[in-house]
Amino acid sequence: MTQRIAILGGGQLARMSAVAAYRLGCEVGIVARPGDDSPALRLATERFVGDWSSPALLDAVAAYADVVLLENEFIAPDILRYLEATGKCQVVPSSQTIALVQDKFFQKTALAQAGLPVPRFTAVDTPDDVLAASHRFGLPLVLKCRTNGYDGYGNELIRGTTDIAPAFEKLLRRGSPLMVEEFIPFTKELAVMAVRNQRGEEVIYPVVETIQHAHVCHTVLAPAAVSETTAANVTALARQVLEAIHGTGIFGIELFLLNDGEVLINEIAPRPHNSGHYTIEACETSQFENHIRSGLNLPLGSPRMRTPVAVMVNLLSGFEAPAQPTGLETALQVPGVTVHLYGKKASRPGRKMGHVTALGADLVETRERALRAARAIAI
Amino acid sequence: MTQRIAILGGGQLARMSAVAAYRLGCEVGIVARPGDDSPALRLATERFVGDWSSPALLDAVAAYADVVLLENEFIAPDILRYLEATGKCQVVPSSQTIALVQDKFFQKTALAQAGLPVPRFTAVDTPDDVLAASHRFGLPLVLKCRTNGYDGYGNELIRGTTDIAPAFEKLLRRGSPLMVEEFIPFTKELAVMAVRNQRGEEVIYPVVETIQHAHVCHTVLAPAAVSETTAANVTALARQVLEAIHGTGIFGIELFLLNDGEVLINEIAPRPHNSGHYTIEACETSQFENHIRSGLNLPLGSPRMRTPVAVMVNLLSGFEAPAQPTGLETALQVPGVTVHLYGKKASRPGRKMGHVTALGADLVETRERALRAARAIAI
Numbered sequence: 001m002t003q004r005i006a007i008l009g010g011g012q013l014a015r016m017s018a019v020a021a022y023r024l025g026c027e028v029g030i031v032a033r034p035g036d037d038s039p040a041l042r043l044a045t046e047r048f049v050g051d052w053s054s055p056a057l058l059d060a061v062a063a064y065a066d067v068v069l070l071e072n073e074f075i076a077p078d079i080l081r082y083l084e085a086t087g088k089c090q091v092v093p094s095s096q097t098i099a100l101v102q103d104k105f106f107q108k109t110a111l112a113q114a115g116l117p118v119p120r121f122t123a124v125d126t127p128d129d130v131l132a133a134s135h136r137f138g139l140p141l142v143l144k145c146r147t148n149g150y151d152g153y154g155n156e157l158i159r160g161t162t163d164i165a166p167a168f169e170k171l172l173r174r175g176s177p178l179m180v181e182e183f184i185p186f187t188k189e190l191a192v193m194a195v196r197n198q199r200g201e202e203v204i205y206p207v208v209e210t211i212q213h214a215h216v217c218h219t220v221l222a223p224a225a226v227s228e229t230t231a232a233n234v235t236a237l238a239r240q241v242l243e244a245i246h247g248t249g250i251f252g253i254e255l256f257l258l259n260d261g262e263v264l265i266n267e268i269a270p271r272p273h274n275s276g277h278y279t280i281e282a283c284e285t286s287q288f289e290n291h292i293r294s295g296l297n298l299p300l301g302s303p304r305m306r307t308p309v310a311v312m313v314n315l316l317s318g319f320e321a322p323a324q325p326t327g328l329e330t331a332l333q334v335p336g337v338t339v340h341l342y343g344k345k346a347s348r349p350g351r352k353m354g355h356v357t358a359l360g361a362d363l364v365e366t367r368e369r370a371l372r373a374a375r376a377i378a379i
Numbered sequence: 380m381t382q383r384i385a386i387l388g389g390g391q392l393a394r395m396s397a398v399a400a401y402r403l404g405c406e407v408g409i410v411a412r413p414g415d416d417s418p419a420l421r422l423a424t425e426r427f428v429g430d431w432s433s434p435a436l437l438d439a440v441a442a443y444a445d446v447v448l449l450e451n452e453f454i455a456p457d458i459l460r461y462l463e464a465t466g467k468c469q470v471v472p473s474s475q476t477i478a479l480v481q482d483k484f485f486q487k488t489a490l491a492q493a494g495l496p497v498p499r500f501t502a503v504d505t506p507d508d509v510l511a512a513s514h515r516f517g518l519p520l521v522l523k524c525r526t527n528g529y530d531g532y533g534n535e536l537i538r539g540t541t542d543i544a545p546a547f548e549k550l551l552r553r554g555s556p557l558m559v560e561e562f563i564p565f566t567k568e569l570a571v572m573a574v575r576n577q578r579g580e581e582v583i584y585p586v587v588e589t590i591q592h593a594h595v596c597h598t599v600l601a602p603a604a605v606s607e608t609t610a611a612n613v614t615a616l617a618r619q620v621l622e623a624i625h626g627t628g629i630f631g632i633e634l635f636l637l638n639d640g641e642v643l644i645n646e647i648a649p650r651p652h653n654s655g656h657y658t659i660e661a662c663e664t665s666q667f668e669n670h671i672r673s674g675l676n677l678p679l680g681s682p683r684m685r686t687p688v689a690v691m692v693n694l695l696s697g698f699e700a701p702a703q704p705t706g707l708e709t710a711l712q713v714p715g716v717t718v719h720l721y722g723k724k725a726s727r728p729g730r731k732m733g734h735v736t737a738l739g740a741d742l743v744e745t746r747e748r749a750l751r752a753a754r755a756i757a758i
Binding site: 002015018019022023024025026027028042043044045284293298299301302306307323325328329332333335336338339340341342343345354359 | 381394397398401402403404405406407421422423424663672677678680681685686702704707708711712714715717718719720721722724733738
């Protein structure tokens with residue numbers, strides 16, 4: 001019988017996961033909220049659009065799906081628990097893993113308790129707690145929402161004690177409890193995808209370097225230009241992260257590389273990750289296919305790169321307007337580049353509208369081609 | 380504005396073309412017939428299911444689509460002319476090209492008139508015409524339906540004159556006019572994909588060898604193990620074919636390689652082709668992406684192989700039953716292999732249910748892996 005997968009969320013991660021699911025012969029239901037610009041709905045077999053806290057919607061999803069996957073961690077664990085309690089579908093990752101990972105304080109606590117290297121951190125309830133932390137960790141300091149932060153939203157840098165009150169007030173409005181972390185003067189940001197299925201098979205993708213512009217992932221270099229020791233260290237950490245969070249599914253792990261070669265874990269996302277888009281063209285098995293395989297508890301595929309070098313550059317929109325890509329013709333003429341447009345209806349400043357991936361033999365030359373194609377497209 | 384593509388047909392060729400269209404930011408409408416087991420419907424943005432000769436259905440398709448593409452040539456040119464006459468959508472390839480290509484007698488006549496090498500052929504109206512042809516071309520002889528033949532359906536081999544009457548009667552029942560061709564004792568069957576967009580850009584993919592089992596494509600070896608002269612000869616022929624049929628779109632060209640190195644054109648299909656499935660993983664631009672690009676009149680992508688060797692093996696079902704793939708777990712463990720399941724609901728003997736593609740450096744070893752994965756799956 002055809003396996004049916006439902007994905008909670010209708011963005012580009014759901015969309016690219018859906019393509020991988022179809023290739024494995026599955027049908028795909030996309031669960032979205034009314035009015036959302038959800039490009040994955042366009043290629044869904046079934047469309048579940050409604051209030052995610054509605055039992056009627058969740059019952060319909062559970063009745064449809066053999067497996068329920070997520071495209072982001074910003075989901076009330078109660079919703080996942082409800083789906084799990086129906087006994088009709090498998091939820092991957094589990095509500096337990098999501099509850100642990102989605103609160104960055106719980107996440108970091110679990111990692112620290114497992115002996116994994118993380119920046120020093122503490123939960124804060126008041127501006128005075130932040131001040132106390134500044135005495136322990138020094139300044140600058142990063143004040144963070146424990147939940148619902150992404151792409152720099154929900155983070156404030158505290159450079160001096162006078163920043164504390166306004167930053168605290170600003171973040172409090174996002175409705176999340178807060179935490180602080182020491183500021184890490186990293187030399188590079190690294191990332192790695194880690195996958196585990198229910199039978200305990202694990203796959204760790206190559207270590208990549210991510211370059212952010214204004215807190216949003218802009219460029220990914222695969223593999224990262226780091227020493228073999230660092231790469232091996234990060235790979236080992238990724239395996240330990242899978243142990244520490246005891247999770248099934250696919251996880252994007254972001255790390256800081258320090259001047260002295262030390263590596264600290266920054267954040268874990270329990271889903272396919274922007275830093276893994278390069279895997280579609282560059283690896284034997286894409287992160288999206290292994291996302292689906294881990295959900296179905298199928299054997300995981302090799303993460304080995306098929307090309308010496310891959311560079312991914314995001315297509316971020318610069319303005320607010322109905323999406324109207326221009327320059328595609330120019331971009332498509334850059335050799336060795338694949339263009340991915342997500343089909344979103346509306347552009348917004350900084351919104352991820354697509355990405356390009358260039359394959360090649362040399363990092364500098366390949367990056368130049370990826371940038372040339374990306375810059376040609378305005379969207 | 381989002382480009383909208385409609386595809387006439389809902390099989391695996393439409394399905395894989397749709398995935399390429401989504402990647403370029405398009406929406407996709409799939410046009411299918413009621414009751415058809417059309418796996419492309421599952422990932423369609425819009426579903427047009429009805430009688431293709433109904434003006435209401437065709438009006439709806441024309442109102443929806445900027446571009447209408449085909450997944451097979453078995454379509455009345457009147458339907459395409461109707462769509463073209465609405466002036467609302469571009470039909471690629473045109474009704475004129477389809478009318479020329481879908482009748483194998485017209486197709487071969489056009490190729491012969493352009494001076495291209497084809498087996499000797501003639502139209503036949505009666506068994507006596509076949510007998511007369513046997514005197515001109517010798518025996519054996521191939522009696523063929525001029526239209527609607529595929530995978531060996533619509534072909535009969537005439538070994539002796541006593542075969543003529545029963546073969547003629549059998550094929551006549553398929554409702555197509557008939558033709559005969561001399562039998563070609565080929566040493567290999569070759570194929571090549573050729574693409575042209577409206578601005579006249581052309582792309583010719585590598586020459587591949589196709590191996591049929593019971594007239595159905597079973598294995599494709601890319602590139603074909605032929606001399607450089609033969610490969611160059613086939614590539615040149617492919618360009619001349621595009622000229623001769625004066626067509627826009629993507630074309631699969633099947634050829635016979637003879638003992639003395641001579642090459643004859645067997646057949647042209649005006650659409651993505653089974654012999655080009657390997658391009659998804661093996662080439663810089665897949666046949667499906669260039670199918671969409673040619674339809675949208677975008678610059679065509681490079682057909683260069685990213686890997687020394689690729690082998691595609693079809694997953695053909697052996698029995699009549701609801702589709703229930705088994706052995707996927709074993710197949711997914713074969714290294715360097717991508718499994719494609721089409722998600723068809725029903726198995727039928729010889730039906731194409733999916734395919735696997737193996738990439739590698741050595742033809743023998745890569746073929747062994749592809750076969751190992753394909754044999755693991757029963758569907």
